[in-house]
Amino acid sequence: MALTDLPRRKFKWPSRLVWQEWLEGYLFASPFIIGFLVFIAYPMVYAIWLSFYRWNLLGTPQFVGLANYIKMLTSDRANLSLYNSAYYTVFAVPLQIIIAFALALALTQKIKFRDVYRAGFYLPIIIPLVAWSVVWQRVLHPEFGILNDVLSWFGIPPQPWLFDPKLAKPAFIFMSLWMIGRMMVIFIAGLGNIPPTLIEAASLDGAGAWQRLRHITIPLMSPLIFFNAVMGIINSFQTFIPAKIMTDGGPENATLFAVLNIYNEGFKFFNMGYAAALSWEFFIIVMLFTAVQFYMSRKWVYYED
Numbered sequence: 001m002a003l004t005d006l007p008r009r010k011f012k013w014p015s016r017l018v019w020q021e022w023l024e025g026y027l028f029a030s031p032f033i034i035g036f037l038v039f040i041a042y043p044m045v046y047a048i049w050l051s052f053y054r055w056n057l058l059g060t061p062q063f064v065g066l067a068n069y070i071k072m073l074t075s076d077r078a079n080l081s082l083y084n085s086a087y088y089t090v091f092a093v094p095l096q097i098i099i100a101f102a103l104a105l106a107l108t109q110k111i112k113f114r115d116v117y118r119a120g121f122y123l124p125i126i127i128p129l130v131a132w133s134v135v136w137q138r139v140l141h142p143e144f145g146i147l148n149d150v151l152s153w154f155g156i157p158p159q160p161w162l163f164d165p166k167l168a169k170p171a172f173i174f175m176s177l178w179m180i181g182r183m184m185v186i187f188i189a190g191l192g193n194i195p196p197t198l199i200e201a202a203s204l205d206g207a208g209a210w211q212r213l214r215h216i217t218i219p220l221m222s223p224l225i226f227f228n229a230v231m232g233i234i235n236s237f238q239t240f241i242p243a244k245i246m247t248d249g250g251p252e253n254a255t256l257f258a259v260l261n262i263y264n265e266g267f268k269f270f271n272m273g274y275a276a277a278l279s280w281e282f283f284i285i286v287m288l289f290t291a292v293q294f295y296m297s298r299k300w301v302y303y304e305d
Contacts, residue, residue: 044283051277056270068277078278080253081261082285087169088257089236092176097228100180101221104187105213118188122181129241136175137162137246162247165254172242172255183228190224191217219302226301230293237286258282 014022026033051068053061072078107118124132139146140161148158161171194217202212218225240259243249249256249264256264262282266275 047276047279050273051280053273055272057272058270061273064273068274071274072277072281077253077256078261078281081256081258082282084169084254084256085237085239085258088172088176088239089233091170092173092236093229093232095173096176096180096183096232097225099177100183100228101187101225103180103184104191105217107184108188108191118185121184124178125181130245132178133242133245136178136242140171140175140246163251165252168247168251168254172239175242176236183232186224186228187221190221194220222301223303226293226297230290233289233293234286237282237289 050061052063052065054064054067055061103121107114107121111117138144142148142158142160142163145158145161147161152158159167161167198216198220199212202216207215238259239257240263243255243257243260244263247255249260258278259282262275262278265271265278
């Protein structure tokens with residue numbers, strides 16, 4: 001049969017009811033669509049344009065071509081801020097996941113006041129970042145801090161946590177463990193969905209607690225571990241408020257994280273074009289980290305289907 005003999009399907013316009021459903025759907029979604037276009041898409045596109053200009057927020061933007069990108073790649077300050085963010089992320093996120101998972105395992109057991117413990121570990125999440133930054137600034141104070149008081153019980157001398165470049169980033173990593181409540185709740189929800197029959201069958205086959213954890217619990221929880229890892233890395237790279245309030249990037253730029261550096265360049269030094277270039281570099285780096293995580297997840301994340 002020739003192709004010309006095949007019946008041709010005529011184009012048919014959607015019915016009035018379909019048009020009405022589409023219109024209603026877009027109307028209901030319009031708050032998100034408008035918010036996304038105005039507050040996310042437009043600023044991102046504008047930042048690309050602005051990254052090729054020099055602008056101090058007052059005068060007329062001046063076209064400088066690739067000068068901002070060349071400065072970005074050769075600036076020791078910009079590279080140091082990326083290193084600080086990477087250092088913080090590499091150590092903070094695994095510790096957060098391990099401790100949150102351990103707490104979730106403990107708080108799914110039948111213990112007294114279990115709900116009280118869960119609420120207590122989750123409570124820091126609802127505290128504003130500014131408030132808990134001020135609290136931790138007091139906790140880490142070299143003379144009057146609670147942490148140094150506790151260390152003195154073990155004969156450890158007071159440490160200048162936020163005033164020593166070698167201790168500042170470890171202090172921020174330790175402080176980040178304060179915010180593991182969200183990860184813990186997600187893990188608790190996942191542990192509650194593991195079929196008890198699998199655990200019972202493994203126990204009958206002679207599997208111990210460690211074997212059940214390694215071969216059943218962790219594989220079934222791997223999608224949630226992956227989710228928390230992705231979100232943890234993104235959030236860690238965006239650390240800004242604690243560093244701005246507690247140290248303002250010091251001492252000796254030890255806590256000058258990438259987002260704080262972008263903020264300083266744009267609103268402290270009034271280099272908006274350079275700040276726009278830094279923001280796009282930061283966006284690409286975070287996207288690359290996320291893409292690598294998704295690629296590597298195929299080797300260790302287990303899905304039931």
